[in-house]
Amino acid sequence: MSGNIYTEASNFLLNHKTGSLKSRIYSAHNASQNPRASPARLYALIMETLKHQDLLNEVIENSGILSVEKKLNHTIALLLLHDHLLLKPGKDCISLSASHPLKSAVLRHKARLSAELTRSRLRRGFPTVEALKVAAKSCEEGTTNIPRWVRINTLKTTLKGVLSTTPFDSFTKVVSLQSIFDPPENSQNVYYVDANIPNLLAFPVSVTQMLTSHKLYAAGALILQDKASCFPAHILNPPPGAHVIDACAAPGNKTTHLAAIMSGGCGMHGKGRITAFERDPRRSEILLKMVNQAGANGIVEIRKASDFLKSNPQTDPHLGYTTHLLLDPSCSGSGITAREQAESILTKFTPLTLPAQSHSVQAKKRKRPTSPPPLEPENEETPTIPNDEAAAALSTRLTTLSGFQLTLLLHALSFPHAKRITYSTCSIYCQENEHVVVAALLSPIARERGWKIDSELSMLKEWKRRGIVEEVENMAKGLLKHNEELDHSWVKDVAMGCVRCDGGDGTGGFFVACFVRETDRSEVGYTFIQEEEREPQGEHEEMFEEWEGINDVVEAREGSKLPIISAPKKRNKAPRNSHKRVKILRRKK
Numbered sequence: 001m002s003g004n005i006y007t008e009a010s011n012f013l014l015n016h017k018t019g020s021l022k023s024r025i026y027s028a029h030n031a032s033q034n035p036r037a038s039p040a041r042l043y044a045l046i047m048e049t050l051k052h053q054d055l056l057n058e059v060i061e062n063s064g065i066l067s068v069e070k071k072l073n074h075t076i077a078l079l080l081l082h083d084h085l086l087l088k089p090g091k092d093c094i095s096l097s098a099s100h101p102l103k104s105a106v107l108r109h110k111a112r113l114s115a116e117l118t119r120s121r122l123r124r125g126f127p128t129v130e131a132l133k134v135a136a137k138s139c140e141e142g143t144t145n146i147p148r149w150v151r152i153n154t155l156k157t158t159l160k161g162v163l164s165t166t167p168f169d170s171f172t173k174v175v176s177l178q179s180i181f182d183p184p185e186n187s188q189n190v191y192y193v194d195a196n197i198p199n200l201l202a203f204p205v206s207v208t209q210m211l212t213s214h215k216l217y218a219a220g221a222l223i224l225q226d227k228a229s230c231f232p233a234h235i236l237n238p239p240p241g242a243h244v245i246d247a248c249a250a251p252g253n254k255t256t257h258l259a260a261i262m263s264g265g266c267g268m269h270g271k272g273r274i275t276a277f278e279r280d281p282r283r284s285e286i287l288l289k290m291v292n293q294a295g296a297n298g299i300v301e302i303r304k305a306s307d308f309l310k311s312n313p314q315t316d317p318h319l320g321y322t323t324h325l326l327l328d329p330s331c332s333g334s335g336i337t338a339r340e341q342a343e344s345i346l347t348k349f350t351p352l353t354l355p356a357q358s359h360s361v362q363a364k365k366r367k368r369p370t371s372p373p374p375l376e377p378e379n380e381e382t383p384t385i386p387n388d389e390a391a392a393a394l395s396t397r398l399t400t401l402s403g404f405q406l407t408l409l410l411h412a413l414s415f416p417h418a419k420r421i422t423y424s425t426c427s428i429y430c431q432e433n434e435h436v437v438v439a440a441l442l443s444p445i446a447r448e449r450g451w452k453i454d455s456e457l458s459m460l461k462e463w464k465r466r467g468i469v470e471e472v473e474n475m476a477k478g479l480l481k482h483n484e485e486l487d488h489s490w491v492k493d494v495a496m497g498c499v500r501c502d503g504g505d506g507t508g509g510f511f512v513a514c515f516v517r518e519t520d521r522s523e524v525g526y527t528f529i530q531e532e533e534r535e536p537q538g539e540h541e542e543m544f545e546e547w548e549g550i551n552d553v554v555e556a557r558e559g560s561k562l563p564i565i566s567a568p569k570k571r572n573k574a575p576r577n578s579h580k581r582v583k584i585l586r587r588k589k
């Protein structure tokens, strides 16, 4: 199995060492007596495969190919499927001889793989493979105004310390971000100190290789993190003794940022703690690695393969006094640039360990014959999907995602001692952003507990781009009971409390909102209750059913019952006082 471009590419992916991928490929090529694949082709294969990794993973998992084709491993399969399915749609472009066992292992399942690709592509709203590739490319082109952002990890070093280390001590400080793209006298050795986020530097993208091969990077003192992705922890701003939850933590950029903020740059974090939940076992390992590398393990407790929705602040003493929550759930990723996607996947690439025989009923039934039969073929033809069907697929996906995001947010709002919560996505769609925020604010639990939006945003006062007023207004109009009037200053406040990034100021597409409570009633009224005393059903699940603002419930892809937030219904019944109908936590007698 050795000696072809796929095994070579797989070695680069699996044996990740410091240094940029490009430099590693080129130096290996120069050092080799007998170079095989051209370094440019090898680099392109890896980067393009990583760009489409999520989609290809889905195809691999749903087709069950790994459970019958024992010659394939996950990494090789990713690379082969890229060339087979995406390089030139409709033509097989695997660069191996027709009889090569790896090629045969893929071609045996041609029909099934093509059908799974179509399904995954449509789920993402792309009518054709070309459309998928064009979107990835235009995203990449849109990255020309994004510098290489580097967060100085103050758990390990200081800004001053970095700037006095070679070669940064020879770099020139520029006073505008624009100068990073247009450096003086053709010198690439410039840096810009960000005006919004402390300890964040911007460099020209061309110095990435130097950065990633620097000893400070290997030591976890430099963290490549986009500016917008620093907003949630910066806005949440937990003090040193806070009890914080990072609800959706992997790979861990925001977790380690929180840890640095809580240490106040002096390595002390008082009695504070961060509990980091991550549902996905594979991503939990990445989180663990990142937290250790950043020196945040003293303050972060990782809940590996744990669902935040199953956490119970009333029975778990570690969670009961949570004051701050950072919620950065899975989203459409529509704001992520292709470059970020490919590079972040590359530095964190871990091959999937798929459960043996996953999703392949046929494979379970049969003993593996010497020459495995093709998986159950589905649709031989790749259907041509009209644009309106693609739009419908996207709309369905956004409905599912926003229902899931709202469920997580309502769970966060239910923490009895919580007083500050950030909700963020790397999406540009209002369905995942303003709509979720409005639905959460108008929910019974938010009203009962006195949750508001932090429209002052003192941590980011000077940021100009805020939420979309019309989207806040329309969503609120649809959700309000008909005895409730829409207060326009409330609409304005909510929009002001939403931070949007849309590609300006060196950021990709991003959204953050911060929920606050002025008075923490829980401190005087609420107490822990024993598991057996709890209501038989999740408390706010019941509220969904009673609250007719988001009264429809669907079986969603995540497998749980999620509220639809995009289609509020008008009630015909006489309005009831929603405040009175809200169930509340048991109070101290």
Ligand SMILES: C[S@@+](CC[C@H](N)C(=O)[O-])C[C@H]1O[C@@H](n2cnc3c(N)ncnc32)[C@H](O)[C@@H]1O
Pocket: 229, 247, 248, 249, 250, 251, 252, 253, 254, 255, 277, 278, 279, 280, 283, 306, 307, 308, 309, 328, 329, 330, 331
């Ligand atoms: C957008 S990513 C988080 C990125 C992370 N905050 C960072 O900055 O590095 C969302 C993560 O949430 C995880 N996740 C989704 N639902 C979850 C749940 N119910 N409980 C815990 N983790 C969840 C996903 O597996 C994924 O790793």
